[in-house]
Amino acid sequence: xxxxxxxxxxxxxxxxxxxxxxxxxxxxxxxxxxxxxxxxxxxxxxxxxxxxxxxxxxxxxxxxxxxxxxxxxxxxxxxxxxxxxxxxxxxxxxxxxxxxxxxxxxxxxxxxxxxxxxxxxxxxxxxxxxxxxxxxxxxxxxxxxxxxxxxxxxxxxxxxxxxxxxxxxxxxxxxxxxxxxxxxxxxxxxxxxxxxxxxxxxxxxxxxxxxxxxxxxxxxxxxxxxxxxxxxxxxxxxxxxxxxxxxxxxxxxxxxxxxxxxxxxxxxxxxxxxxxxxxxxxxxxxxxxxxxxxxxxxxxxxxxxxxxxxxxxxxxxxxxxxxxxxxxxxxxxxxxxxxxxxxxxxxxxxxxxxxxxxxxxxxxxxxxxxxxxxxxxxxxxxxxxxxxxxxxxxxxxxxxxxxxxxxxxxxxxxxxxxxxxxxxxxxxxxxxxxxxxxxxxxxxxxxxxxxxxxxxxxxxxxxxxxxxxxxxxxxxxxxxxxxxxxxxxxxxxxxxxxxxxxxxxxxxxxxxxxxxxxxxxxxxxxxxxxxxxxxxxxxxxxxxxxxxxxxxxxxxxxxxxxxxxxxxxxxxxxxxxxxxxxxxxxxxxxxxxxxxxxxxxxxxxxxxxxxxxxxxxxxxxxxxxxxxxxxxxx
Amino acid sequence: xxxxxxxxxxxxxxxxxxxxxxxxxxxxxxxxxxxxxxxxxxxxxxxxxxxxxxxxxxxxxxxxxxxxxxxxxxxxxxxxxxxxxxxxxxxxxxxxxxxxxxxxxxxxxxxxxxxxxxxxxxxxxxxxxxxxxxxxxxxxxxxxxxxxxxxxxxxxxxxxxxxxxxxxxxxxxxxxxxxxxxxxxxxxxxxxxxxxxxxxxxxxxxxxxxxxxxxxxxxxxxxxxxxxxxxxxxxxxxxxxxxxxxxxxxxxxxxxxxxxxxxxxxxxxxxxxxxxxxxxxxxxxxxxxxxxxxxxxxxxxxxxxxxxxxxxxxxxxx
Numbered sequence: 007x008x009x010x011x012x013x014x015x016x017x018x019x020x021x022x023x024x025x026x027x028x029x030x031x032x033x034x035x036x037x038x039x040x041x042x043x044x045x046x047x048x049x050x051x052x053x054x055x056x057x058x059x060x061x062x063x064x065x066x067x068x069x070x071x072x073x074x075x076x077x078x079x080x081x082x083x084x085x086x087x088x089x090x091x092x093x094x095x096x097x098x099x100x101x102x103x104x105x106x107x108x109x110x111x112x113x114x115x116x117x118x119x120x121x122x123x124x125x126x127x128x129x130x131x132x133x134x135x136x137x138x139x140x141x142x143x144x145x146x147x148x149x150x151x152x153x154x155x156x157x158x159x160x161x162x163x164x165x166x167x168x169x170x171x172x173x174x175x176x177x178x179x180x181x182x183x184x185x186x187x188x189x190x191x192x193x194x195x196x197x198x199x200x201x202x203x204x205x206x207x208x209x210x211x212x213x214x215x216x217x218x219x220x221x222x223x224x225x226x227x228x229x230x231x232x233x234x235x236x237x238x239x240x241x242x243x244x245x246x247x248x249x250x251x252x253x254x255x256x257x258x259x260x261x262x263x264x265x266x267x268x269x270x271x272x273x274x275x276x277x278x279x280x281x282x283x284x285x286x287x288x289x290x291x292x293x294x295x296x297x298x299x300x301x302x303x304x305x306x307x308x309x310x311x312x313x314x315x316x317x318x319x320x321x322x323x324x325x326x327x328x329x330x331x332x333x334x335x336x337x338x339x340x341x342x343x344x345x346x347x348x349x350x351x352x353x354x355x356x357x358x359x360x361x362x363x364x365x366x367x368x369x370x371x372x373x374x375x376x377x378x379x380x381x382x383x384x385x386x387x388x389x390x391x392x393x394x395x396x397x398x399x400x401x402x403x404x405x406x407x408x409x410x411x412x413x414x415x416x417x418x419x420x421x422x423x424x425x426x427x428x429x430x431x432x433x434x435x436x437x438x439x440x441x442x443x444x445x446x447x448x449x450x451x452x453x454x455x456x457x458x459x460x461x462x463x464x465x466x467x468x469x470x471x472x473x474x475x476x477x478x479x480x481x482x483x484x485x486x487x488x489x490x491x492x493x494x495x496x497x498x499x500x501x502x503x504x505x506x507x508x509x510x511x512x513x514x515x516x517x518x519x520x521x522x523x524x525x526x527x528x529x530x531x532x533x534x535x536x537x538x539x540x541x542x543x544x545x546x547x548x549x550x551x552x553x554x555x556x557x558x559x560x561x562x563x564x565x566x567x568x569x570x571x572x573x574x575x576x577x578x579x580x581x582x583x584x585x586x587x588x589x590x591x592x593x594x595x596x597x598x599x600x601x602x603x604x605x606x607x608x609x610x611x612x613x614x615x616x617x618x619x620x621x622x623x624x625x626x627x628x629x630x631x632x633x634x635x636x637x638x639x640x
Numbered sequence: 641x642x643x644x645x646x647x648x649x650x651x652x653x654x655x656x657x658x659x660x661x662x663x664x665x666x667x668x669x670x671x672x673x674x675x676x677x678x679x680x681x682x683x684x685x686x687x688x689x690x691x692x693x694x695x696x697x698x699x700x701x702x703x704x705x706x707x708x709x710x711x712x713x714x715x716x717x718x719x720x721x722x723x724x725x726x727x728x729x730x731x732x733x734x735x736x737x738x739x740x741x742x743x744x745x746x747x748x749x750x751x752x753x754x755x756x757x758x759x760x761x762x763x764x765x766x767x768x769x770x771x772x773x774x775x776x777x778x779x780x781x782x783x784x785x786x787x788x789x790x791x792x793x794x795x796x797x798x799x800x801x802x803x804x805x806x807x808x809x810x811x812x813x814x815x816x817x818x819x820x821x822x823x824x825x826x827x828x829x830x831x832x833x834x835x836x837x838x839x840x841x842x843x844x845x846x847x848x849x850x851x852x853x854x855x856x857x858x859x860x861x862x863x864x865x866x867x868x869x870x871x872x873x874x875x876x877x878x879x880x881x882x883x884x885x886x887x888x889x890x891x892x893x894x895x896x897x898x899x900x901x902x903x904x905x906x907x908x909x910x911x912x913x914x915x916x917x918x919x920x921x922x923x924x925x926x927x928x929x930x931x932x933x934x935x936x937x938x939x940x941x942x943x944x945x946x947x948x949x950x951x952x953x954x955x956x957x958x
């Protein structure tokens with residue numbers, strides 16, 4: 007689906023909550039595709055050209071002082087610096103590192119009310135486009151297309167950019183994107199040239215999206231995840247929906263695979279095969295690859311179920327061949343059969359057995375690079391989960407690096423896949439619930455933006471077996487807009503449960519938001535009160551056992567609830583790893599870990615950035631043995 | 641040699657000396673405690689062991705205001721004096737042997753058992769008392785019995801025990817107890833066993849705070865290989881052992897006092913480690929975990945101030 011292409015960037019989009027994506031390709035499945043089976047086995051696609059590395063960079067303290075025409079193809083960037091992509095602008099030394107919890111990062115410096123929260127005419131022009139605290143990063147990357155990408159349609163993918171970005175190629179406007187933690191793709195094909203191409207990206211520290219990204223974390227900006235050029239063959243599997251279901255006997259199942267193909271070429275055939283984990287071919291079929299196709303809807307008489315103990319995955323492979331039989335594209339995807347539902351006793355069951363969540367909340371963190379995490383970080387985290395009997399993770403409070411979802415599939419980690427949404431500062435002030443300017447709330451002009459976030463999350467990650475719950479966001483209160491997000495997920499994905507905690511503060515939405523009763527930091531006694539009083543929904547703790555410093559005392563009282571109440575389903579410890587930044591101590595020269603307020607950053611919440619089971623250097627805190635014990639016991 | 645199975649007692653003008661085979665202890669009258677503990681020629685004390693009441697504020701303590709509620713115990717921890725001292729020889733009380741009463745003794749005084757008890761008064765409102773009794777037998781073993789007199793109207797205690805500050809940093813310690821750092825409300829994951837710890841590690845919580853407590857300990861042996869004695873350049877390791885008598889105890893072995901930890905906002909601000917602070921604990925408050933902004937530690941893991949606390953342990957050659 008193509009909308010009308012916008013050819014001119016407008017900085018005023020930063021002020022407008024109704025503009026959050028311009029010219030972006032629609033969100034789609036995160037499947038990887040390769041030119042051959044051999045490439046697929048090696049995990050390296052010649053259709054992909056990385057743009058990670060050194061880019062040219064200019065920093066401006068505000069929009070007014072930026073080099074506004076830097077994107078032009080012939081712009082002289084000889085006075086630009088060099089910056090590493092992916093990387094955060096703060097870690098490159100341009101902007102102050104800043105940690106703050108619930109208050110907005112401009113607290114005490116700028117007075118802001120989200121557009122339309124004070125009335126239908128409150129448009130707030132200039133709030134961000136002329137914001138004195140709206141720092142700007144101008145990135146330029148010159149590239150020549152690798153031969154393997156030549157003569158194909160080519161898109162660019164940004165996997166994560168905080169907080170709002172504009173992009174141009176060779177002076178032509180590509181598009182605009184918010185939602186910092188999901189991929190943004192733009193079609194480059196019309197503007198590519200044979201020789202050197204000039205990509206320009208302008209990243210703004212703040213926009214209306216800032217109101218939706220008030221997570222309890224260090225506040226950064228920049229291109230912090232991978233950037234790639236991706237070529238598509240003449241016909242390409244644009245989107246893929248793998249829908250394995252398990253029958254009531256928990257022995258057999260069905261597999262439905264829906265595909266959406268882009269490109270047009272007669273005679274292209276999609277071959278679908280399914281193999282078990284040992285590589286035995288179980289099923290094969292072929293059909294024409296043209297438009298939207300249901301590739302298969304087939305029964306499996308015997309299925310090996312997926313769960314934490316036995317994360318058994320089947321191998322789906324879709325191969326596109328042209329009319330001469332030549333392979334255009336190979337798409338491998340591993341999937342599992344598992345069934346998550348709420349049973350007649352109002353208990354969440356996985357494959358018919360009560361689900362017990364022995365979880366953690368996990369921010370993406372690396373003390374050396376902030377929210378730029380490496381594959382090694384992720385693999386180490388999975389190993390830590392396994393060692394300590396952690397079976398579930400909440401992607402607090404935004405979608406994670408794509409590789410993390412694959413790792414959770416293969417390692418049997420139950421995911422609560424959370425949207426990039428937290429608007430804490432709009433409804434809670436000095437601890438009191440005060441939603442006078444809450445967004446998204448029920449403000450109509452904010453609804454499309456949060457629905458887009460829900461869609462980005464769903465469309466990108468829908469094929470991951472590990473995801474049992476979609477989470478609408480964190481601590482954003484509740485209103486019509488979050489209700490609409492709930493409705494969206496129910497509509498597109500009846501196979502999973504929807505989670506949201508914020509409805510606790512606005513209970514009138516309880517019937518229409520969240521399949522589960524979710525709380526954070528409820529005491530064991532409060533949980534019992536709920537469970538003894540005709541509970542309507544199964545109960546889980548999306549955050550509990552706040553592991554700030556020397557903590558995790560009294561865990562037994564929570565674990566005992568598992569023995570007493572089937573509808574108590576466990577929870578996610580807050581949280582997995584301290585957010586602290588490795589720096590060289592100015593006095594001793596030693597490498598030390600610093601927290602909020604240590605960078606002259608004000609207003610701050612200081613050491614509240616460190617609540618992990620792991621220290622920021624990824625060594626275990628002493629309390630981990632307690633978690634290992636209790637999580638191993640259930 | 642005569643009398644090697646008896647203790648030699650030196651009735652000093654300011655101290656009571658108690659010696660034996662390769663050990664010598666000196667109890668100070670003016671400094672409110674055991675001033676010197678020498679075994680095998682090595683001094684084990686930097687300053688006199690005193691009762692300890694304070695733990696460096698944890699994040700949860702700060703969040704729920706416990707440090708403010710219990711602040712009197714910080715003062716009591718930093719400043720405490722004995723108001724009286726009692727001495728028993730062979731289990732018989734004697735008149736306090738200060739000058740000139742001690743003129744009746746000689747340089748050849750021996751005993752089968754020497755006991756000295758310090759009666760401390762806390763600088764709290766109201767004040768309460770702590771008695772610490774040391775009983776020495778000819779094998780050099782010291783039995784330490786500690787009694788806290790419960791008192792109404794005092795705030796709950798952060799911790800209660802005896803703090804021993806050793807002159808140099810230990811090279812490590814061994815103990816028979818639970819694995820890892822444990823607290824009363826966080827010890828289910830501790831696995832019983834005998835453990836060796838290299839050095840005196842401080843758990844690197846972002847803000848230095850109470851850490852390193854080991855619950856349910858049968859014994860702990862501290863090993864050093866250096867002294868402050870300018871005439872002793874040996875680096876051979878030597879050890880001192882704290883051993884349970886009846887109930888197991890809790891302990892921590894750190895290079896810092898609670899006050900030193902309390903004052904730092906980052907690990908790197910702590911002083912260079914140069915001593916060993918061993919706290920033998922009779923009562924430990926839980927750390928809590930429900931949240932870090934108000935939730936209390938569960939009631940069964942509090943230390944009520946209005947109830948007596950008694951604990952005892954042995955000090956021995958390691």
